Structure formats: C-alpha cells, structure tokens
Amino acid sequence: MRRREFIAGLGAAAAHWPSAMRAQQPTLPVVGLINGGTRDEISARLLVAFRTGLGEFGYVDRQNVSIEYHYLDGQFDRLPALLADLIRRPVAVIATPGTTAAALAAKSATATIPVVFSVGDDPVRLGLVASLARPGGNATGLNNFFNEASPKRLGLLHELVPTTNHVAVLVNPSNMVNAEATLQRVQDAARSISLVIDILKASTSQEIEDVFAALARGQARALFVANDVFFASRRVQLVTLATRLGIATAFTDRVSVEIGGLMSYGSDVGEMYRQTGAYTGQILKGAKPADLPVVQSTKFEFVINMQTARALGIQVPPGILASADVVIE
Numbered sequence: 001m002r003r004r005e006f007i008a009g010l011g012a013a014a015a016h017w018p019s020a021m022r023a024q025q026p027t028l029p030v031v032g033l034i035n036g037g038t039r040d041e042i043s044a045r046l047l048v049a050f051r052t053g054l055g056e057f058g059y060v061d062r063q064n065v066s067i068e069y070h071y072l073d074g075q076f077d078r079l080p081a082l083l084a085d086l087i088r089r090p091v092a093v094i095a096t097p098g099t100t101a102a103a104l105a106a107k108s109a110t111a112t113i114p115v116v117f118s119v120g121d122d123p124v125r126l127g128l129v130a131s132l133a134r135p136g137g138n139a140t141g142l143n144n145f146f147n148e149a150s151p152k153r154l155g156l157l158h159e160l161v162p163t164t165n166h167v168a169v170l171v172n173p174s175n176m177v178n179a180e181a182t183l184q185r186v187q188d189a190a191r192s193i194s195l196v197i198d199i200l201k202a203s204t205s206q207e208i209e210d211v212f213a214a215l216a217r218g219q220a221r222a223l224f225v226a227n228d229v230f231f232a233s234r235r236v237q238l239v240t241l242a243t244r245l246g247i248a249t250a251f252t253d254r255v256s257v258e259i260g261g262l263m264s265y266g267s268d269v270g271e272m273y274r275q276t277g278a279y280t281g282q283i284l285k286g287a288k289p290a291d292l293p294v295v296q297s298t299k300f301e302f303v304i305n306m307q308t309a310r311a312l313g314i315q316v317p318p319g320i321l322a323s324a325d326v327v328i329e
Contacts, residue, residue: 028066029092029284034082034106036072036099036175036229043071043233049270050097053277057285065284072102074203074230076174079105087113093283097276098144098269099229100177103128107139114289115139116279118272120146120227121181123294132294140289142275144267144297146227146252147181151189153265154224156302157250158193159320160263160309161222166196168220170211170238172228174203182226208234212241222248225256227266235259248312257303258328262312267297301325 033050035043047069051061059065068091072078079102086094087110095116096102103117107128115128118141123129130136132143157167169186171179183199190197198220202208215223223242225231231238232253239260242249251257252266275295283289303326309316321327 028062028064030066030068030089031093031095031280031284032068032070032086032091033095033097034070034072034079034099034102035097036074036076036102037233038073039069039071040233046097046270046273049273050095050277050280053274053279054281054284056278057281059281059284072099072229074172074174074228074233076101080109083109093280095276095280096141097273100126101175103139103141104177107137111138113138114283115141116276116283116289117141118144118276120144120178121148126177129294132296134290135292135294136290138289140292140294141279142272142295142297144269144272145300146266147178147185149252149266149300150182150185150224150227153250153252154186154189154195155193156263156265156320157222157224157248158195160304160314160316161248164219164221165194166198166218166220167222167224168198168200168211168215168218169224169226170200170202170231171226172203172230173201175228175230178226178228186224203230205234205237208237208241212245212247215247216245221246222250224250225252227252232256235261243308243311246312248314254301254303254326257305257308260305260308262305262308262314264303265300267300271299272297303328 061067070082083106090113093114094106096106097118100119103119106115115138123143128139171182187197200211202211235256243260249261251261251264253269254264257264279292302324304324305328
C-alpha cells in the first residue's frame with residue numbers, strides 16, 4: 001500500500017512540474033517604446049533600426065528582451081496613463097525616439113527607470129540632463145537638432161521659392177514643446193530675411209484639411225512643416241493637399257520628399273532610432289544613463305525633389321542644386 005501511495009504521489013507531483021518550471025524561468029526585461037505617431041510602414045522600418053541597435057549589444061526581441069510598442073497617434077494626452085502603467089509594473093527601460101513630449105513626461109514621471117530619448121532640441125535646456133557629457137540622472141540619448149535646424153531649413157525653402165515673401169508654418173498645438181521651439185526659431189529667422197510668417201495649427205486629419213482650405217484663400221505659396229511625429233504620420237495627406245494647391249513644402253525627413261514634397265533638411269531618422277536602440281541595449285547590459293553622454297547628430301541631409309520643383313514651376317538655382325545631398329528626379 002505504501003508503494004502504491006508513493007507512486008500515486010509521484011505522479012501528482014509530476015503533473016505540476018511544467019507550471020513549476022515555467023515559474024522558475026527568468027522573466028524577460030521589458031522595454032516600453034513610445035512612438036508619438038501611428039503604426040504604419042514607415043514606423044515599421046524605423047523600429048527595425050531600433051532593434052538593430054539593440055542587437056549590437058546582444059538583445060533580440062522575444063528571445064532575451066521583450067519590446068512593447070506604444071503608438072500615441074499624435075494624442076499626447078494619453079501619456080500620463082501610459083507612463084503610469086509602465087512605471088507601475090515596472091519596465092526595465094522607457095525609450096522615446098523622436099518624441100520630445102514623451103521624453104519630458106517620462107523624465108518627470110520617474111527618477112529611477114532609465115529613459116532613452118531622441119529630441120530635436122538641446123536636452124540640457126529642456127531639463128532632461130545636467131550636461132551633455134555627464135547626464136547625471138536617469139535619462140540620456142540623442143540630440144537630433146531637428147528644431148535647432150529650423151532656421152537653416154527655412155532659409156533653404158526661401159532660396160527655392162524666392163518670389164514669395166509669405167511662408168506658412170504648420171505646428172501641432174497638442175505638442176507644445178515642439179511647436180514653441182519651432183515658432184521661436186522660425187520667427188527669428190524670418191525677420192532676418194524679411195519673410196512674413198503665417199502660423200497654422202493642426203492636430204487632427206480634419207484640421208489639416210482646414211489648414212489647406214485656409215492656404216487656398218491666403219497669400220502663402222510655401223509651407224514649412226514643423227518637426228512633429230503627428231505630421232510625419234500624415235505625410236501622404238500633407239503632400240497630396242500641397243500638390244493639389246501648388247504649394248511648395250519643406251519637411252524634416254527625406255521620406256516626405258520621396259513621395260512628392262519639395263525639400264527636406266534634417267538628420268538621419270533611421271540612425272536616430274538605431275542609436276536609441278544601442279543605448280537601450282547598453283543600459284540593459286548594466287550601463288547607467290548618468291554615465292552615457294548625449295550623442296549629437298553630425299550628419300544632415302538636404303534633399304530636393306526635382307520632379308516636384310518642375311511641377312511647381314520652380315527654377316532651382318545651380319548653387320542650391322549643387323549643395324543638395326540627394327536629388328530626386
């Protein structure tokens with residue numbers, strides 16, 4: 001009887017082995033990646049670059065790290081609830097490539113979980129780090145200079161469309177950090193070259209439609225699109241409406257020019273995501289954000305779409321054409 005009882009007990013214990021073994025398996029570290037735009041083909045390509053950076057330090061999604069992808073669709077009011085959930089669990093790292101509002105919100109929400117950012121303005125001025133060389137807190141990352149390059153981008157647009165002294169500037173009022181930084185720099189630059197700036201605002205697709213209705217009634221024949229993930233996610237709509245009205249456009253990213261925008265000037269977005277992934281990997285390996293210096297973008301691309309220029313009747317000056325890094329025919 002004792003032998004039968006022993007065997008029966010052994011069988012009962014064996015039935016629980018799989019769940020017990022699962023419980024003992026190590027939990028993968030979680031990276032909460034916040035994208036301010038939408039889940040689309042462009043986002044997918046950029047996330048490949050992020051995973052490439054992670055891979056440089058031996059991390060592969062679903063093997064030894066778990067990446068959670070969160071898309072704000074331009075609705076930055078969703079940040080508090082999202083960050084509260086990430087912090088409550090907590091995740092190992094919060095990554096916010098290209099979304100300054102998310103970086104600031106994350107830095108404000110937690111002083112312990114590492115935050116890896118990529119922002120378009122000086123992170124010291126924004127209060128994200130104590131210094132570029134020694135960030136000193138729980139945040140570090142990349143300055144891509146998108147906002148700081150706004151005067152250069154406006155100047156190039158003016159050289160391409162010298163016949164107009166009116167330029168419309170499109171900003172997203174729900175992303176005030178980027179909007180204010182852009183307007184301050186663009187307005188200062190416009191005064192220096194005697195341009196009149198018309199400020200237009202949109203944070204939804206319908207408001208973009210309304211913006212172009214206003215452009216059709218106004219004097220501006222050129223549109224400067226602010227650095228903003230919402231506008232990046234609506235690039236097809238922006239280019240389509242601009243083409244319909246014969247409006248010259250200036251963007252921060254090359255993709256918008258490839259699909260028909262007139263020009264762009266900015267740093268390499270793919271490299272920005274790769275570097276964000278690489279720093280995330282270093283932190284997962286044990287590096288402290290306080291000791292990882294802020295990386296500053298050094299490569300900027302000036303891209304012109306000549307087919308669009310011809311359609312708009314724009315004669316591109318030879319000097320401007322020669323200075324372009326990429327000319328799309």
